Amino acid sequence: MTDTELQLLVEELSQQYFQVPFLHRAYFNSRLKTTGGRYLLRTHNIELNKQLYEHFGIEELRGIILHELCHYHLHIRGMGYKHRDQDFRLLLKKVGAPRFCSSIEEKDKKRIITIHTYQCINCKRLYSRKRKMNVSKYRCSYCNGAIRLINSEKFE
Incomplete structure (x- = not known):
């Protein structure tokens, strides 16, 4: 479906369910990951x-x-448009719209985590971090010695 077809669908649904025309733009946003859609107030x-x-x-x-x-x-119309507003909940029921959209299962997406292991040069204390850090900016918290990267391991 293209943005043009989507625009026509939104205009048709607005007329059919609300008897009021939709006068603005509707389009796909590929950056949306955790929500089904969003209405932009401005x-x-x-x-x-x-x-x-x-x-x-x-x-x-x-x-x-x-x-x-x-x-x-x-x-x-200047009425309560937020999820917690009574006007919004009543209108959702009236048109049969869902309160929440279905979510794509997390099983489909494999999450890979990298653990970086650092070691103090003086006291040999180990530090494990999920985020990589610039070793020239940090020192050992116990002996104030220099820190170096030992290894980086990836886990699923």
Whole structure:
């Protein structure tokens, strides 16, 4: 689905469920990872997660669009558009929009962690860190000796 097709779908759903036209832009944002979509208060545009559409299909996308359109129409009218507002919850129920979108399983994404091991040159104390550090800026906290990188191991 292209951004143009998405725009037409959002306009159609707005007219069908809210009987009010959608006058702003709707588009896919590839940077969205943890949310299905978002309504932008300043521009009134709607951004949607393309990965969720590709993973779950058009029905999930329709639910996300309806959710974001609830934010949009309530904000435009000056009513409670936030998740905790009564106006928002009632409108969600009225149009049948989900409160939360489905999430892509974390099993699909393998997480690799790198552990960096450092050692003091004087007292031989070991330090383990997830983040790599600049050894010229840090000293041993026990003897104030210089620190050097021993190894970096990757774990799944």
